[in-house]
Amino acid sequence: MPPTGPEPDRTARRPASARDRLIATAARLFQEQGYAATGLNEILGQAGTPKGSLYHYFPDGKAGLAAAAIEAAAAGLETSLKEARARAGDAAGMVEAYGEMLAGWLEASQFRRGCPVATVALEVTPGDDAAAQAVREAFARWRAALSQAIHADGVALARAGALAGFTLAAIEGALILARAEASAEPVRAAAGEAATLIRAARPQG
Amino acid sequence: MPPTGPEPDRTARRPASARDRLIATAARLFQEQGYAATGLNEILGQAGTPKGSLYHYFPDGKAGLAAAAIEAAAAGLETSLKEARARAGDAAGMVEAYGEMLAGWLEASQFRRGCPVATVALEVTPGDDAAAQAVREAFARWRAALSQAIHADGVALARAGALAGFTLAAIEGALILARAEASAEPVRAAAGEAATLIRAARPQG
DNA sequence: GATTATATAGACCAGTCGGTCTAATTCCGG
DNA sequence: CCGGAATTAGACCGACTGGTCTATATAATC
Numbered sequence: 001m002p003p004t005g006p007e008p009d010r011t012a013r014r015p016a017s018a019r020d021r022l023i024a025t026a027a028r029l030f031q032e033q034g035y036a037a038t039g040l041n042e043i044l045g046q047a048g049t050p051k052g053s054l055y056h057y058f059p060d061g062k063a064g065l066a067a068a069a070i071e072a073a074a075a076g077l078e079t080s081l082k083e084a085r086a087r088a089g090d091a092a093g094m095v096e097a098y099g100e101m102l103a104g105w106l107e108a109s110q111f112r113r114g115c116p117v118a119t120v121a122l123e124v125t126p127g128d129d130a131a132a133q134a135v136r137e138a139f140a141r142w143r144a145a146l147s148q149a150i151h152a153d154g155v156a157l158a159r160a161g162a163l164a165g166f167t168l169a170a171i172e173g174a175l176i177l178a179r180a181e182a183s184a185e186p187v188r189a190a191a192g193e194a195a196t197l198i199r200a201a202r203p204q205g
Numbered sequence: 206m207p208p209t210g211p212e213p214d215r216t217a218r219r220p221a222s223a224r225d226r227l228i229a230t231a232a233r234l235f236q237e238q239g240y241a242a243t244g245l246n247e248i249l250g251q252a253g254t255p256k257g258s259l260y261h262y263f264p265d266g267k268a269g270l271a272a273a274a275i276e277a278a279a280a281g282l283e284t285s286l287k288e289a290r291a292r293a294g295d296a297a298g299m300v301e302a303y304g305e306m307l308a309g310w311l312e313a314s315q316f317r318r319g320c321p322v323a324t325v326a327l328e329v330t331p332g333d334d335a336a337a338q339a340v341r342e343a344f345a346r347w348r349a350a351l352s353q354a355i356h357a358d359g360v361a362l363a364r365a366g367a368l369a370g371f372t373l374a375a376i377e378g379a380l381i382l383a384r385a386e387a388s389a390e391p392v393r394a395a396a397g398e399a400a401t402l403i404r405a406a407r408p409q410g
Numbered sequence: 411g412a413t414t415a416t417a418t419a420g421a422c423c424a425g426t427c428g429g430t431c432t433a434a435t436t437c438c439g440g
Numbered sequence: 441c442c443g444g445a446a447t448t449a450g451a452c453c454g455a456c457t458g459g460t461c462t463a464t465a466t467a468a469t470c
Binding site for chain 1: 426429
């Protein structure tokens, strides 16, 4: 692909620091094409940043940048999750709202973007790699946020944890199916089924 | 990685044809490290096959080989699914047995292997690519097999299809989590939850 | 045994990879 | 304004990428 994509992001002089631009650009490109398929020069070009800056901020190179990008994406989505919890009254409503939000993002990107964590998760050998560690932490954070919300609804802790893990798996899997089929339906369906399951687990329900 | 992995697979002269060896090796490497991260020379070396043979059997190169590898993997897993259905009496039991089988595979590979389809699904831009098409077909086959089994248990067709999609998403997502966490628990849990959901959907249940 | 497809073999190519390194620049306290 | 640190800049490197091409070997057909 010679044009490599859209023109560099330097239109009108980006205000964010070079470090932030690198993280944001890397996260986006990993979402769109995966970890290995995304070249350093591609990230650099679109972020409008020279190679020296990359290795200044991330001495570990691509792996370090990936870890930071995953961490940032995980933090962002965790925040979205908690905001959804605040808006919706309960955990089930939170999951529905979250699914709707993800579905909207998928459609807005014309199904080019997926979960930035999943792509790296599948391409990195599970081990002590910095990126692999970031992947584990990202999943753990989401699972904890989900579990906490479900438990707050009165579901026993063990069951809440299991439901959180299952919900997370269903949504991650649905994101893959949605991208492959270019349809947000799997995500909406998965969120809806998971929400139903969570409602059924509540003591009064 | 200079050693590139284990020694070539040519120990004791593999009986399978060069074409079959290429497909099997490619599928395995895609599972372990993803599509883009797997080089042609790595596949060739481990399959014990010269480059000429690759382009003889797959004129479209890497993408064509990937499509064939996905197709083969999808066919194999579809067969496993149907065998599980035959052994277990109903769809729910099938899903449980299938999950158990996948969990065993994960453990046997020390969590190095995942779903060969998912990795390619996340790295290929969804479009008219041969590999992207193969991914869509693979998911469609699994969903159809699941849906058919659930419907045969007496569940209405529409609901069976929805459950099939949800089950597929949950298992695919669980495979990602399992790989990242180096634990088969998410897969067993996802299969168990999905099976419960399927049992609950049956008319008599 | 000659001839024709089929398949194997690998040298070779331009391009890109992630990473290193030195030089120039910008920033900022004194 | 000066001097040291932080940052930017990009040339450069060996290794490797997917892909092409020609030559050879093997299998099948007459």
